[in-house]
Amino acid sequence: MAGKAGIRVENLYKHFGKGDTLVRVIEGASFEVNKGELVALIAPSGAGKTTLLMMIGCVEEPTSGTIWLGDEKVYEDKWLTKETRKIRREKIGFIFQAHYLIPFLNVIENVTLVPQTNGVSEAEANKIAMELLEYFDIGDKARSMPSALSGGQNQRVAIARALANKPQIILADEPTAALDSKRSVDVVKMLKKIAIEQNVAVIMVTHDEAMLPLCDRILKIEDKKVVSEPVPKEGVAIL
Amino acid sequence: MINLAQKDVQHTLGKFLVTAMGVGMLLGIVLIMIGVYRGMIIDAQVLLDDIGADVWVVQEDTLGPFAEASRVHEDLRDTVRVIDGVKSAEALTFQNIQLPQKPSPVRVVAVGFDPFGTVNPVSSKRMVAGRGLMRSHYEMVVTDKTGYHVGDVIRLLRHDYHVVGVTHGTVSSGGEPLIYVSLKDAQELQFSYSNNRIRTDRARGIEGAEGHMVNAIVARVKPGYSIDEVAKNIETTLHKGVFTATQERTLLTQNLIKMASKQIGMFTGILVVVSTIIIALIIYTMTLEKIKEIAIMKLVGIPNSMIVKMIAQETLLLGVLAFIFANLFSHLIYSKFPKRVVLEIPDAWMLFAVVIVASLLASLAGIKKVISADPQAAIGG
Known part of the structure; x- marks a missing residue:
């Protein structure tokens, strides 16, 4: 698949258990997220948002279906590579509700860990990391430990980490849940900016309706399928 | 390339050193036990050597x-x-x-x-x-x-x-x-x-x-x-009963202290096994404490080999530090024992080899935990 789609999901199913304990979470989800697009993924709690995100992120194996990440088909009823971790490392940036930084690494080491693992030299990785940290206004914290930073600063470090491997896709699981409303808007605007400037497909799981107008599109899990919703002009209750 | 073990140890240096010291004291006791055995052998021969007789005539x-x-x-x-x-x-x-x-x-x-x-x-x-x-x-x-x-x-x-x-x-x-x-x-x-x-x-x-x-x-x-x-x-x-000096020495070293040396040998063996179990438990606990970070690393794509290397390096470092502390500890206290304790360098190196093998074995439990850690455990859901 060549073109502008960063993520393409076709007829994706995810079931847990079997027999009497079978739980159908996703039933035939199909959607695309384009490069340069920030898409919100919404649904009530327990509807399978994180599961869907983890399937796209090559962490949770789907039951069946097809997943394309950029030009590479990674799943078609089975993983098409044994190295799903390599795909994550090279193509995907993860951002979570909490920053989940490695506490025994300082800020710049947290950011450069994945690029260095990908074979980027320490000097080059440090250069990339410093550019990102400067971009997020935390360049002066490069040698600080995560425990010495505020929640907002740590979240910016986490975003820098997600970008350090120059990913094609960013999967953000409620990145604003732990932030106040001002910080939340800043983070989502930042993701939007990154999506455009770096031509990255961004899926952001959120419960915060105030963030939806900042997104390009909304995907909603409804009746175990993924449907597209219009972006509300104002804070309209759609959850 | 970032050395994860070095960073982790630096982050918890005090705790790591205290742990190594504790294990070191245990291993120090192993060295002392071996030293007690060596001391018994030497003690048994002091009188024979000082008398310097060629033949002993007894009842x-x-x-x-x-x-x-x-x-x-x-x-x-x-x-x-x-x-x-x-x-x-x-x-x-x-x-x-x-x-x-x-x-x-x-x-x-x-x-x-x-x-x-x-x-x-x-x-x-x-x-x-x-x-x-x-x-x-x-x-x-x-x-x-x-x-x-x-x-x-x-x-x-x-x-x-x-x-x-x-x-x-x-x-x-x-x-x-x-x-x-x-x-x-x-x-x-x-x-x-x-x-x-x-x-x-x-x-x-x-x-x-x-x-x-x-x-x-x-x-x-x-x-x-x-x-x-x-x-x-x-x-x-x-x-009469007649023994040459060599026979008398054999009587002393092999017969007289045979049971004592067996007893000490068993104690030493048990202590080595206990030390191995303790190192294994410490490494396992240290791994469990980091399981969230390990899950995050796996989630962002860090290969198992890097994480396993971190655990193995920490285990080896713990073993080496414990060995150093064991030697310091045993050399500090051996002269306080009422009977002769002889600390010999070959015994220390033998213990070093045992500690390294034991440490690597001990890290297996932690490594198994690393390999089985679910990346999704990092985020729940």
Whole structure:
């Protein structure tokens, strides 16, 4: 698949258990997220948002279906590579509700860990990391430990980490849940900016309706399928 | 490339060092136990080396004088002296006595010998103060561990003994401190009975001749003679128990302390196993404490090999640090033990090899946990 789609999901199913304990979470989800697009993924709690995100992120194996990440088909009823971790490392940036930084690494080491693992030299990785940290206004914290930073600063470090491997896709699981409303808007605007400037497909799981107008599109899990919703002009209750 | 183990250890340096110190103390005890065993071997040979006899003549059908009780007549010495090939022969006594030391009495082994004879068990190289015995009566040389000094007077039975010399490192095969007295004094200490006992014996028709008994006759062989042949000749001629110095050494090192060494060997083995289990538990706990970070690393794509390397490096570092602490600890405390503890470098290296193997085995539990860690555990959901 060549073109502008960063993520393409076709007829994706995810079931847990079997027999009497079978739980159908996703039933035939199909959607695309384009490069340069920030898409919100919404649904009530327990509807399978994180599961869907983890399937796209090559962490949770789907039951069946097809997943394309950029030009590479990674799943078609089975993983098409044994190295799903390599795909994550090279193509995907993860951002979570909490920053989940490695506490025994300082800020710049947290950011450069994945690029260095990908074979980027320490000097080059440090250069990339410093550019990102400067971009997020935390360049002066490069040698600080995560425990010495505020929640907002740590979240910016986490975003820098997600970008350090120059990913094609960013999967953000409620990145604003732990932030106040001002910080939340800043983070989502930042993701939007990154999506455009770096031509990255961004899926952001959120419960915060105030963030939806900042997104390009909304995907909603409804009746175990993924449907597209219009972006509300104002804070309209759609959850 | 970032060394995860180094970063993690730096982050929790204090805790890591304290843990290594704890394991090190445990391993230090292993070193001490091996040292106790080595000390027993050396202790067993101190007296043999100092006496320097070629042949030991003891009571027939016994393994005396150390492994079994032995009594022979003192004048057997004169008979041994005339055997072909014998250069010199002397009588010796060995007996356990208790010195009235304060605050608590000291149990010692008293060696009785003729101060004017050809065999002097008080080795000049072990003398740290005073002199050897120069009189037939009431002089005593003591080892420093008894706590007595030159000039001290010790009351034993009916007489006062003057400490004229102090030795260092002289112990019996059982590890008790040695004292040296003249043969006549030793015989009196060993075979003197109270007047009442003497009267009772006489009433029973027992005329004591024990005052002239000794525990062994030791002989030196003339140059050019085979020790084995002279020993055989003495045995054939006198019908006594005869051992060469080599046989006596074997009796001491292999037979007498065999059980003790087995016991220490078992203790040491158990301690090594316990240390391995403790290292395994520590590594497993350290891994569990990091399981969230490990899950995050797996989630963002860090390969298992890097994480396993981190665990293995931390385990090895813990083992090496524990080994260093073990050596420091054992060298700090070994001289405080009442009996000889000998710390030898080959034993330390052997323990090092055991610790490294044990550490690597111990890390398996932690590594298994790493491999099975679910990346999704990082975020729940």
